[in-house]
Amino acid sequence: MSNHLMNTYARLPVSFVKGQGALLHDSEGKTYIDGISGIAVCSLGHAHPAISDAICAQSQTLLHTSNLYQIDKQQQLADKLCELSGMEQAFFCNSGAEANETAIKIARKYANQKGISNAKIIVMENSFHGRTMATLSATGNEKVHDGFYPLVQGFERVPFDNIAAVEALQNDQDIVAILVEPVQGEGGVHVPKEGYLKALRDICDRNEWLLMLDEIQTGIGRTGKWFAHQYEGIKPDVLSLAKALGNGVPIGASLVSGRATGMLVPGNHGTTFGGNPLACAAGLAVVETLEVHNHIEHVAIKGEQLLAKFKQSLDGIDTVVDIRGKGFMVGIQLNKPCGELVAKALEKGALINVTRGDTIRLLPTFVMTQEQTDTLVTIVSDLVKEFAQTNS
Numbered sequence: 001m002s003n004h005l006m007n008t009y010a011r012l013p014v015s016f017v018k019g020q021g022a023l024l025h026d027s028e029g030k031t032y033i034d035g036i037s038g039i040a041v042c043s044l045g046h047a048h049p050a051i052s053d054a055i056c057a058q059s060q061t062l063l064h065t066s067n068l069y070q071i072d073k074q075q076q077l078a079d080k081l082c083e084l085s086g087m088e089q090a091f092f093c094n095s096g097a098e099a100n101e102t103a104i105k106i107a108r109k110y111a112n113q114k115g116i117s118n119a120k121i122i123v124m125e126n127s128f129h130g131r132t133m134a135t136l137s138a139t140g141n142e143k144v145h146d147g148f149y150p151l152v153q154g155f156e157r158v159p160f161d162n163i164a165a166v167e168a169l170q171n172d173q174d175i176v177a178i179l180v181e182p183v184q185g186e187g188g189v190h191v192p193k194e195g196y197l198k199a200l201r202d203i204c205d206r207n208e209w210l211l212m213l214d215e216i217q218t219g220i221g222r223t224g225k226w227f228a229h230q231y232e233g234i235k236p237d238v239l240s241l242a243k244a245l246g247n248g249v250p251i252g253a254s255l256v257s258g259r260a261t262g263m264l265v266p267g268n269h270g271t272t273f274g275g276n277p278l279a280c281a282a283g284l285a286v287v288e289t290l291e292v293h294n295h296i297e298h299v300a301i302k303g304e305q306l307l308a309k310f311k312q313s314l315d316g317i318d319t320v321v322d323i324r325g326k327g328f329m330v331g332i333q334l335n336k337p338c339g340e341l342v343a344k345a346l347e348k349g350a351l352i353n354v355t356r357g358d359t360i361r362l363l364p365t366f367v368m369t370q371e372q373t374d375t376l377v378t379i380v381s382d383l384v385k386e387f388a389q390t391n392s
């Protein structure tokens with residue numbers, strides 16, 4: 001293996017050479033069921049014909065011009081995303097961290113207009129917002145901070161899913177926004193109580209704060225609606241998207257509405273690659289494909305079935321602390337560290353993820369067949385049962 005790569009990942013000794021739908025094939029010819037989708041990216045599975053056709057066609061026409069010029073596909077994708085979300089404007093970038101950076105800059109600009117020089121954004125414990133300096137500072141995980149002090153200032157941290165903790169900050173005149181994930185992903189698949197986002201929306205309205213939702217993982221159908229906040233019938237002021245938007249082609253987006261609309265003007269923000277014709281052609285194909293095949297309705301239904309299957313097959317096993325999730329975002333929390341299960345699942349032919357040390361996270365593709373779903377449930381359940389026996 002090449003040692004010319006920075007050692008930023010403890011990589012597993014497997015290399016995939018080909019994918020097809022919910023399956024991946026490695027260099028030795030072994031086949032795997034993909035239970036992680038490249039961390040919520042390849043929702044439409046691998047080598048989806050509609051996506052590869054769109055990318056091929058675009059590459060033969062025009063890959064890149066510049067945001068100095070009009071880009072038709074970028075405008076079309078903005079129209080589509082605004083139509084689906086009720087938001088008003090979009091800015092396209094290349095990753096989730098960049099989408100959140102945009103959100104943070106919008107909050108700072110908003111503060112600036114209000115004459116607040118020490119702007120603060122409320123963020124949550126256990127959150128994840130990215131690896132750039134501002135987004136890692138917003139992230140609620142010391143492991144992400146370690147070694148990178150001093151952090152970017154201007155974040156006020158409170159416990160997740162706790163309205164009282166946010167209300168307690170209402171007299172702080174420096175606060176201008178809340179940044180929150182509708183379901184915490186990296187933090188271990190934590191679904192807040194019903195009404196949480198709606199209550200945050202009310203607090204933001206009362207205090208003229210921006211509600212900024214990080215839907216980088218939960219957005220584009222992952223939880224069974226286009227955007228997870230739609231379960232609560234609310235609309236954010238800023239919405240961060242990325243991951244599944246390009247099904248593997250890097251693209252992020254920051255959408256705004258209400259008070260945040262028009263906040264950024266020429267000279268405030270920019271990007272060389274963001275929203276180029278290739279990325280937007282992929283984004284448009286993803287959105288159209290999800291729509292045409294009603295994938296998201298299926299995720300809502302099949303997600304509940306998936307959760308029920310795990311609850312049934314793992315019923316009565318002490319090692320299992322909790323099984324939770326929404327749509328195709330599933331967390332199985334065990335009572336001890338279980339990182340070793342990732343390699344063991346690979347041996348058995350499944351890609352899974354363990355986050356926060358003790359929580360198995362599944363983010364499967366939307367295109368799994370019933371049989372593939374059952375295989376995934378069986379492999380993961382068997383692993384947990386074996387783990388329970390050998391570690392008790």
Ligand SMILES: *Cc1c(COP(=O)(O)O)cnc(C)c1O
Pocket residue numbers: 094095096097098100128129130131181185186214215216217242243
């Ligand atoms: C993945 C993720 C990010 C960071 O996205 P990158 O594309 O890796 O920069 C930010 N927020 C959430 C909720 C995520 O899941």
